[in-house]
Amino acid sequence: MTNHSASLFSIVTGSAEPIYRQLVEQVRRLVAAGQLAPGDEMPSVRDIAQALALNPMTVSKAYSLLEMEGVLARRRGLGMIVAAANVPGQPAERAELLRPALERAAREARQLELDPDTVLTLFATILKEAK
Amino acid sequence: MIAARDDAWGDAWDEYGRIWRVAMVRPKRRREIVAAAFIVLAFGGGAVVTALQHRWEWSARLLGAVVLFWLLFSWVFFMGRSLQMNSPANARLMPRQRRRLVQMALGGWLALSLGFTAMFWTWRMFPPVALYALVLGTFAASKRVADAVFRLLVLGALCTAAPLLASFPLPDALAALLASPPAVLAAGAAVLLLGARHIAAIYPDGGDRHADARARMQALLGSGHARHAAAKGKGWLSGAFYLAALKRDCRAPRPGTMLMHALGPQGHWTAWIAGVAGLTALYLATRLAAYAAHRLFGMQFGQGFLVGASTVALASMVLLAAFCNVQLGRQLRSTRGEQALLRLTPLAGAAALFNRRLAAALLKTGLVNWMMASAALLLLALLFHANGKVLVCLAALCCAAGQVAMARLLGDFSRESRPGLLESCIFLVLILAAEVLVAWAMARMGGWRLFWPGFGVLGLAGSVALAVRGWKTMLAAPSSFPAGRIG
Amino acid sequence: MSSQAGSPLVRMSSVSKFFGSQRVLDHLDWQIRPGQVIGLLGRNGAGKSTLLECMLGLREPDGGKVTLFDEDVRTLSDARRGNIGYVPQASELFDWLTPTQMLDYFKAMYPRWNAAKVDGLLSRWGFNDTLRNKAINKLSGGEQQRLSIIRALAHDPALLVLDEPVSSLDPLGRRDFLRELVGDVIERGTTVVFSTHILSDLERVAFDIAFLKDGRIALQGGIDALLEGERGAGVRAAPMSLEDLYMDVMGDESRDLAHGVAP
Numbered sequence: 023m024t025n026h027s028a029s030l031f032s033i034v035t036g037s038a039e040p041i042y043r044q045l046v047e048q049v050r051r052l053v054a055a056g057q058l059a060p061g062d063e064m065p066s067v068r069d070i071a072q073a074l075a076l077n078p079m080t081v082s083k084a085y086s087l088l089e090m091e092g093v094l095a096r097r098r099g100l101g102m103i104v105a106a107a108n109v110p111g112q113p114a115e116r117a118e119l120l121r122p123a124l125e126r127a128a129r130e131a132r133q134l135e136l137d138p139d140t141v142l143t144l145f146a147t148i149l150k151e152a153k
Numbered sequence: 154m155i156a157a158r159d160d161a162w163g164d165a166w167d168e169y170g171r172i173w174r175v176a177m178v179r180p181k182r183r184r185e186i187v188a189a190a191f192i193v194l195a196f197g198g199g200a201v202v203t204a205l206q207h208r209w210e211w212s213a214r215l216l217g218a219v220v221l222f223w224l225l226f227s228w229v230f231f232m233g234r235s236l237q238m239n240s241p242a243n244a245r246l247m248p249r250q251r252r253r254l255v256q257m258a259l260g261g262w263l264a265l266s267l268g269f270t271a272m273f274w275t276w277r278m279f280p281p282v283a284l285y286a287l288v289l290g291t292f293a294a295s296k297r298v299a300d301a302v303f304r305l306l307v308l309g310a311l312c313t314a315a316p317l318l319a320s321f322p323l324p325d326a327l328a329a330l331l332a333s334p335p336a337v338l339a340a341g342a343a344v345l346l347l348g349a350r351h352i353a354a355i356y357p358d359g360g361d362r363h364a365d366a367r368a369r370m371q372a373l374l375g376s377g378h379a380r381h382a383a384a385k386g387k388g389w390l391s392g393a394f395y396l397a398a399l400k401r402d403c404r405a406p407r408p409g410t411m412l413m414h415a416l417g418p419q420g421h422w423t424a425w426i427a428g429v430a431g432l433t434a435l436y437l438a439t440r441l442a443a444y445a446a447h448r449l450f451g452m453q454f455g456q457g458f459l460v461g462a463s464t465v466a467l468a469s470m471v472l473l474a475a476f477c478n479v480q481l482g483r484q485l486r487s488t489r490g491e492q493a494l495l496r497l498t499p500l501a502g503a504a505a506l507f508n509r510r511l512a513a514a515l516l517k518t519g520l521v522n523w524m525m526a527s528a529a530l531l532l533l534a535l536l537f538h539a540n541g542k543v544l545v546c547l548a549a550l551c552c553a554a555g556q557v558a559m560a561r562l563l564g565d566f567s568r569e570s571r572p573g574l575l576e577s578c579i580f581l582v583l584i585l586a587a588e589v590l591v592a593w594a595m596a597r598m599g600g601w602r603l604f605w606p607g608f609g610v611l612g613l614a615g616s617v618a619l620a621v622r623g624w625k626t627m628l629a630a631p632s633s634f635p636a637g638r639i640g
Numbered sequence: 641m642s643s644q645a646g647s648p649l650v651r652m653s654s655v656s657k658f659f660g661s662q663r664v665l666d667h668l669d670w671q672i673r674p675g676q677v678i679g680l681l682g683r684n685g686a687g688k689s690t691l692l693e694c695m696l697g698l699r700e701p702d703g704g705k706v707t708l709f710d711e712d713v714r715t716l717s718d719a720r721r722g723n724i725g726y727v728p729q730a731s732e733l734f735d736w737l738t739p740t741q742m743l744d745y746f747k748a749m750y751p752r753w754n755a756a757k758v759d760g761l762l763s764r765w766g767f768n769d770t771l772r773n774k775a776i777n778k779l780s781g782g783e784q785q786r787l788s789i790i791r792a793l794a795h796d797p798a799l800l801v802l803d804e805p806v807s808s809l810d811p812l813g814r815r816d817f818l819r820e821l822v823g824d825v826i827e828r829g830t831t832v833v834f835s836t837h838i839l840s841d842l843e844r845v846a847f848d849i850a851f852l853k854d855g856r857i858a859l860q861g862g863i864d865a866l867l868e869g870e871r872g873a874g875v876r877a878a879p880m881s882l883e884d885l886y887m888d889v890m891g892d893e894s895r896d897l898a899h900g901v902a903p
Contacts, residue, residue, distance in 0.1 A: 035843045036883060037881055038867065040868060042864055077677055078822065078827065080847065399737075402748070417736055490732075491733050497696060498750060499718040638700070
């Protein structure tokens with residue numbers, strides 16, 4: 023049951039992705055990777071808002087979304103914790119997190135008029151390099 | 154394309170022309186055209202008249218005067234612009250421009266000095282004329298050039314002008330010495346040398362000192378913001394009084410007095426402490442100087458001179474009493490930002506109440522200004538003249554001046570264009586003339602002793618009437634802060 | 641997540657303002673709900689300052705009506721006035737006074753004044769003793785702006801109107817200001833309206849934005865929804881960054897058509 027501080031999060035301004043969405047994605051990734059274990063306490067809305075100079079309502083919105091998805095759970099009077107139902111590491115779930123990045127790559131590939139085989143070969147090469 | 158060597162002159166004139174055209178760019182202003190037309194008509198007309206009378210010398214002089222005045226105004230304007238053109242960056246990157254500017258400034262100065270000397274047709278006038286032209290040009294250009302040589306020149310100008318200002322005759326021997334050819338030659342040479350050095354000095358050629366001086370000069374030549382800053386500065390003497398008044402007001406805040414602080418120290422009643430004190434000191438100093446001159450140098454001043462000088466001094470103080478509230482209007486126009494903030498404070502009150510509070514505060518300040526000026530004036534008169542008749546006369550003049558003071562004190566400040574200044578002037582002149590007539594009529598009937606008291610009482614009544622009219626206008630107008638936002 | 645309910649705090653109906661023949665505000669309608677944090681965007685000279693001044697009753701509009709706190713802004717009561725904080729674009733006001741003198745002066749004008757907060761802000765934002773006793777006209781632009789903000793926050797206003805409040809501040813100064821806004825002002829449910837060109841600040845702190853174009857509020861909405869492509873009236877565009885959205889709204893009509901947005 024670790025307490026996490028607000029420095030866990032970072033946001034980028036000037037991107038096409040709204041800030042609440044960035045926070046949501048970050049939490050999903052951290053949970054999937056196991057850095058946020060079930061039962062861990064999340065930093066309060068206020069702490070995140072102060073640390074990142076964000077509107078508390080934005081943070082609240084992200085938390086509510088995550089609560090609806092079941093990633094986080096609200097404990098009465100004690101703030102948000104990571105929901106127990108989250109088991110880290112289902113590859114299929116983790117793979118889903120990669121979808122946005124892959125969709126962007128797919129869009130670019132279409133613009134460059136590349137066929138799927140070329141793209142997949144390239145991706146395989148990159149993955150091997152990354153090891 | 155490198156121009157041929159022997160075309161250097163042509164190049165120079167080209168450059169002069171280009172620089173002149175660039176420096177003289179300015180919007181056409183009606184005032185300038187009217188003044189120019191007036192001068193041309195007056196002097197030109199005079200030239201025509203004298204030509205018809207076959208007085209060719211005068212004719213030539215008057216025509217020359219037209220040309221010289223044009224040259225004077227142009228040169229003074231050029232000095233101001235040329236100093237701006239000689240920025241630190243330009244001075245380093247375009248040294249040619251700096252050289253040309255110095256040459257043009259010198260040339261213009263010499264042309265003017267020689268021209269005006271020719272008008273007087275005597276070489277004796279060259280040194281003072283050259284000096285005045287230089288001082289005038291420099292003042293117009295930068296208003297404060299911290300140059301030792303310049304200070305010397307200003308001192309020289311004041312010395313030569315002192316006899317004229319103080320109108321006391323110099324001892325004959327001294328006067329003859331000063332007017333003799335060797336003295337004139339020496340003075341002329343001195344003025345030329347110092348003037349040339351001075352002109353070269355006010356066009357520095359870059360570097361740290363130039364940059365610093367430039368920053369100071371920019372503040373004085375004034376972008377609008379810097380002019381605002383100057384307008385809101387604290388006086389050297391009344392600053393302390395202003396801060397004391399501010400502290401006291403913060404402890405026991407009353408809406409009206411708090412609102413007046415928006416106008417800055419120069420719009421506060423404490424500003425007059427410095428003004429009146431300064432003028433009193435000056436008056437006392439001149440009397441002291443005259444007394445010392447009498448005792449130490451045995452100079453004789455006719456009784457007429459003393460009375461005359463004192464009268465002039467006191468008359469100027471009456472003008473001070475008349476125009477004591479002009480600064481208030483100026484401050485109202487230049488502190489719009491502060492006024493906006495105050496309009497949003499609860500202490501300021503709702504719109505209807507706001508104008509009443511402000512009007513009361515303005516009236517109080519205006520009355521204090523007028524009373525202080527008048528009191529100082531009467532006190533000085535009492536100290537030095539102790540003549541009942543003069544005192545009554547001065548008191549009456551103060552009452553008349555009160556009308557000028559009250560005329561534009563209150564009114565509808567929310568509008569951008571206030572009722573014309575010219576109209577107010579004409580109105581006041583008419584009122585004063587009417588009062589003089591009525592007082593004269595009263596004196597004719599009841600004895601001459603009644604003139605001044607009568608005039609004074611009429612002045613007071615007029616002041617009250619003007620104040621009441623302004624009050625009514627102000628209370629019926631939209632909220633005064635921020636000033637000048639409508640129309 | 642629904643925004644704060646309640647009747648509008650600020651209601652501007654059909655407000656028009658002319659400067660000579662130039663129409664700065666043209667039958668503008670705008671409503672701000674209590675607790676909203678809304679950023680106002682517009683081109684230079686588009687009339688953002690004029691709009692804010694008309695909103696506060698500092699200028700009389702040539703047409704239309706403005707109500708604040710359900711009262712006509714022309715006859716705003718004293719109590720309501722004490723609930724408004726305003727940071728004008730000009731930060732060098734009352735510049736003949738020192739910060740201490742200026743704050744004392746305003747303290748006397750307001751019935752409610754949080755001296756502890758003022759002191760805390762002065763200390764945290766770099767106003768040591770020397771600076772507090774230096775005339776404001778001798779302070780740098782950044783220091784003047786920070787002081788201006790402190791003065792507006794000092795009486796705990798319910799409505800805070802800021803006109804380009806951080807244009808002279810460096811990134812650290814802006815971050816401090818944003819933190820203060822988040823930690824104190826927004827926490828308390830203050831309604832905040834601010835106009836700025838610094839889009840990154842708006843993205844962090846504003847929940848809604850409004851675009852002023854051609855004298856009207858051309859587009860208004862939640863910042864998240866607008867970034868994701870909502871344009872109201874069922875129109876959708878591609879997701880884009882705030883900068884691109886700004887270009888989109890402020891640009892010319894041919895560009896609008898190319899992006900599938902009704903001009």
